[in-house]
Amino acid sequence: MKILIFGATGMIGQGVLRECLRDPDVRAVTAVGRSASGGQHAKLRDVIHRDLHELHAIEPELTGTDACFFCLGVTSAGMSEAEYERVTYGIAAAAAETLVQVNGDMTFVFVSGAGADSSERGRVMWARIKGKSENMVLRLFRRGYVFRPAVVQPTHGIRSRTPLYNVAYSLGRPLMPLVRTMFPGYVLTTEEIGRAMLIVARNGAPKRLLESRDIKALIEPGREATSSSS
Numbered sequence: 001m002k003i004l005i006f007g008a009t010g011m012i013g014q015g016v017l018r019e020c021l022r023d024p025d026v027r028a029v030t031a032v033g034r035s036a037s038g039g040q041h042a043k044l045r046d047v048i049h050r051d052l053h054e055l056h057a058i059e060p061e062l063t064g065t066d067a068c069f070f071c072l073g074v075t076s077a078g079m080s081e082a083e084y085e086r087v088t089y090g091i092a093a094a095a096a097e098t099l100v101q102v103n104g105d106m107t108f109v110f111v112s113g114a115g116a117d118s119s120e121r122g123r124v125m126w127a128r129i130k131g132k133s134e135n136m137v138l139r140l141f142r143r144g145y146v147f148r149p150a151v152v153q154p155t156h157g158i159r160s161r162t163p164l165y166n167v168a169y170s171l172g173r174p175l176m177p178l179v180r181t182m183f184p185g186y187v188l189t190t191e192e193i194g195r196a197m198l199i200v201a202r203n204g205a206p207k208r209l210l211e212s213r214d215i216k217a218l219i220e221p222g223r224e225a226t227s228s229s230s
Contacts, residue, residue, distance in 0.1 A: 001201060002028045004065040006052075006095055007072030008037040012111055012149070014158045015190025016069050016197055017044075023198055030061060032095075033072075052091045055098045067107035067201035068099055070137075076126035085129045092133045100140045107145070107201045110137040111193075114150035114186075114212060138208055145200055149193060150186045150212045158190050185213035195219050 003020050007013040008031035020029045021041045029044050031037040036046045047061045052072075055062065070092055076084045096108060116130035137144045188196075196218045199205075207214055 001026050001066040001198075002064060003030070003201070004062060004068040004099075005029060005031045005037075006068070006070045006091075007033065007111075008039070009033055009035060010071055010073065011154050011158055012073075012152060012190055012193055013037075013069075013071035015155070016071055016194040018156060018158075019191060019194030019198060020069075025202070026198070030065065032058070032062075053086075053094050055094055059098060059102060062099060063102045065099075065103065065106060067109065067197075068095065069197050069201075070095060070108065070110045073111060073113075081125050081129070084126060085132075088126075088129050089133045089136070093136055096137055096140050104141070105143065106141070107143040107204075108137055108141040109145045109147060109197050109200055110134060112146050112148045114148050116146075116148055118209075134209065143204065144208065145205060146209045147193065147197070147215055148209065148211045149188050149215065151188070152193070153187060153189045155189045155191050185216055188212055188215055192216070192219055 003026055005013060005017055005020070008017045017029065017031060017037060017039055020026045021039065021043055026043065030047055031039070031044065032047045032049060034048065034050055034052065036048060037044065047058055049055070049058050072091060074087050092110060099106060099108065110133060112130045112134050115127050116134060117124065117127035118131045118134060120128050120132045120135065122128055134146045137146060193215065196215045199218045205218060
């Protein structure tokens with residue numbers, strides 16, 4: 001497989017990139033972003049592009065891929081609705097609309113978040129915009145999927161680009177085994193998310209909108225996936 005990753009420098013993106021590079025079925029990985037991914041591997045190629053809202057200039061670099069893992073995201077804290085929509089929906093739409101033209105049969109996995117609002121009419125700003133982005137991906141791609149992780153545990157030395165998140169993860173690390181035991185369907189590691197994306201790229205998934213329990217069920221087939229989806 002040839003994989004395209006947006007947001008490979010973020011916490012989830014780092015985990016997805018790691019799993020892609022480790023997977024023997026993945027022949028090549030292209031990481032698109034405003035800066036280099038920081039990874040070093042024979043299979044990895046960085047495409048640095050400053051304006052992610054306009055991708056026509058790098059369209060040749062995006063062709064010939066089997067799947068796109070869209071992991072780019074920002075916190076809505078301190079942002080206006082217009083600013084947050086421009087980043088969250090705007091960049092996702094630019095990527096999806098470009099890729100569907102060059103390869104509409106590819107698998108496109110969009111990383112959203114638990115609590116996203118598919119109706120696009122709720123009171124919570126970030127949830128509405130995430131829901132709008134989800135709907136766009138599912139509408140454009142026949143093999144489009146949405147991941148809605150709840151609690152994400154960074155592993156293998158991966159760190160968030162948001163300092164406050166790193167503090168929270170550091171303080172919460174001793175409690176994580178207990179949380180995973182008590183709420184096994186709600187905690188995913190960055191490794192598990194990456195592995196699940198590769199499974200979806202190979203085989204698809206029973207649902208197109210996957211909550212944490214559904215994602216867990218992909219990598220642990222014996223676990224019943226009971227979360228709701230559309």
